[in-house]
Amino acid sequence: DIVMTQSPDSLAVSLGERATINCKSSQSVLYSSNNKSYLAWYQHKPGQPPKLLIYWASTRESGVPDRFSGSGSGTDFTLTISSLQAEDVAVYYCQHYFTTPRTFGQGTKVEIK
């Protein structure tokens, strides 16, 4: 199985400041035929289902604010919230979809400082 490891486990950021979450996979999730990394980011708020933010490591899902961005390739990935808003308080998960079983990172809790 591909193990996904996120860091940090939690972070507190002031409103309007940048939040950065890292995700590392135990093996590459880069598909050589199309040069795409099969890595997604989700936002999960209490009482709601997870919401897809980013797929292919850096492509924003339709309707997702542009303050959310994803970067990285292969085994190392980053989710950045450029200017944290109150509504961004949530747990964020990375997940690979390169093969089965799909696996998630352990989650990063983002709070307001």
Place this chain on the structure above:
Amino acid sequence: QVQLQESGPGLVKPSQTLSLTCTVSGGSISSGGYYWSWVRQPPGKGLEWIGFIFYSGRTYYNPSLTSRVRMELDTPKNQVSLRLSSVTAADTAVYYCARDGSDYGVSMDSWGQGTLVTVSS
């Protein structure tokens, strides 16, 4: 826009079988290209992928659960079912169904609201 809704008993006794249904609206589960997934979240823990079933009926299960899990399609009803046998308290979780569009590069882009299943006598 596709919508998913989970349904089933909220309480299951230990050693019994957990059975859930995901009803899909706004799109056909047999229209091709999508994997219909189940994901769970135990209280206070992270997300765990249970498995998925392709529109053709082919299934892929998490190796940690494969001996206990079964998924099926009911195409006339546009439903996906999950059965998990021999449950214990460790199976207490919120269970989500989700559409996985990996063949289109998207991963899980649509989710049900989730349903809490408690395993207790």
